[in-house]
Amino acid sequence: MGVTADQLAVLYDSDCGFCKWGLDKILAWDRNRRLRPVAIQSEEGQRLLAVIAPERRLESWHLVAGGEVQSAGAAAPDLFAALPGGRPLAALLRAFPRLTERAYRWVAGHRDLLARLLRIDASCGLRR
Helix, strand or coil, rough: CCCCCCCEEECCCCCHHHHHHHHHHHHHHHCCEEEEECCCCHHHHHHHHHCCHHHHHHHEEEEECEEEEHHHHHHHHHHHHHHCCHHHHHHHHHHCCCHHHHHHHHHCCCCCHHHCCCCCCCCCCCCC
């Protein structure tokens, strides 16, 4: 099953409990089902990320829309713009791209600590 024209593929690390937990929260917000989760490690994930060197694919999450790949903090504005009521947050993230990227890199760099603090189970599943 591929991503439809009105959907965005959200590529995540299926081995990361914190990543799955965070994506689960985003999918709960996605009442219109605009997002489709795709594991980076899956065959489809590898195909969608063909423009990114294989050794770099797990460095961040990715958003794919219309064949265009965005990664890390740069992908956040379009992700939130696709969610109900998310446009103000998307505009804020878009207005401060360097801060958005730095915040993403901080969270990504501390995801093990955050998972422990939030008591996130590494085997956390996704809603879809």
